[in-house]
Amino acid sequence: MIYLNGNFMPMEEARIPVLDRGFIFGDGVYEVIPVYSRHPFRLEEHLSRLQHSLDGIRLDNPHSAGEWEERIRRLVELNEPEDQSVYLQITRGVAKRDHAFPKGIEPTVFMMSNPLVTPSRETLEKGVATISTADNRWLRCDIKATSLLPNVLLRQMAVDAGAAETILLRDGFLTEGAASNIFAVKNGILLAPPKDNLMLPGITYDVVIELAQSIGLPCEVRQVSENELFSASELLLTSSTKEVTPITSLDGKPVGNGKPGPVFEKLHAAYQTFKHSVMRRA
Numbered sequence: 562m563i564y565l566n567g568n569f570m571p572m573e574e575a576r577i578p579v580l581d582r583g584f585i586f587g588d589g590v591y592e593v594i595p596v597y598s599r600h601p602f603r604l605e606e607h608l609s610r611l612q613h614s615l616d617g618i619r620l621d622n623p624h625s626a627g628e629w630e631e632r633i634r635r636l637v638e639l640n641e642p643e644d645q646s647v648y649l650q651i652t653r654g655v656a657k658r659d660h661a662f663p664k665g666i667e668p669t670v671f672m673m674s675n676p677l678v679t680p681s682r683e684t685l686e687k688g689v690a691t692i693s694t695a696d697n698r699w700l701r702c703d704i705k706a707t708s709l710l711p712n713v714l715l716r717q718m719a720v721d722a723g724a725a726e727t728i729l730l731r732d733g734f735l736t737e738g739a740a741s742n743i744f745a746v747k748n749g750i751l752l753a754p755p756k757d758n759l760m761l762p763g764i765t766y767d768v769v770i771e772l773a774q775s776i777g778l779p780c781e782v783r784q785v786s787e788n789e790l791f792s793a794s795e796l797l798l799t800s801s802t803k804e805v806t807p808i809t810s811l812d813g814k815p816v817g818n819g820k821p822g823p824v825f826e827k828l829h830a831a832y833q834t835f836k837h838s839v840m841r842r843a
């Protein structure tokens with residue numbers, strides 16, 4: 562079951578006009594919210610990032626936080642899996658094609674749910690391969706925009722190279738992955754690029770930094786140089802669906818000893834414990 566403009570319906574019945582600006586221009590924003598045991602994880606934070614994205618594209622929020630929560634919970638109820646990944650998107654709506662904002666139209670609001678597939682035991686034990694390349698995206702990567710062509714092309718580069726993710730560098734510094742945030746470990750210190758216009762402020766990124774602090778793991782939020790990235794003892798990738806995933810190779814070379822390291826093990830354990838404690842309290 563999906564949600565479209567106020568109605569819940571089977572996916573097959575959903576119709577979007579071809580002139581929707583999401584289709585024509587990629588003129589919209591989105592969120593991906595993980596749902597564990599039917600409880601949306603960090604919902605408030607996802608909704609506040611959604612507001613930031615809407616502000617960034619100058620589109621009014623069609624719903625209050627309470628209305629979003631009600632709709633998301635209903636969608637989760639209508640779908641079978643206990644663990645789901647809720648995708649929501651808002652586009653500027655349907656209008657004759659013209660780049661400038663049309664007047665007096667309603668936004669299109671769409672939500673769907675997929676089974677949440679978190680990293681397999683094998684992925685957690687072996688880690689994933691990555692490649693690196695120049696970050697050629699625009700300068701508002703803090704907006705979670707549906708216009709994802711650069712990210713699509715960057716992720717496909719990884720797939721073509723037999724890797725899981727592409728790590729991006731801008732002016733000699735790490736930004737993020739094509740669809741994830743990236744952390745490096747140097748001298749036992751967790752290094753995280755600062756949240757600015759060059760990366761998406763990940764909800765999982767924030768959780769990982771909070772967990773590092775709570776377990777006494779040294780963490781520095783600062784620019785991470787290309788040299789630090791390539792000489793890191795560990796690299797980690799985070800996102801709502803990938804949680805905390807170890808990276809064990811970069812551009813065909815092993816990261817550290819080529820195995821998931823101790824910082825990953827600690828953060829992974831802390832993430833799982835935290836996730837379950839939040840769900841128990843919900």
Ligand code: PDD
Nearest residue numbers: 593739740741742761763764765800801
């Ligand atoms: N992507 N950076 C980019 C470019 C992303 O697309 C994502 C997530 C993240 C991680 O953010 P979060 O921890 O809030 O999921 C960072 C989602 C999952 C997607 O597009 O499917």
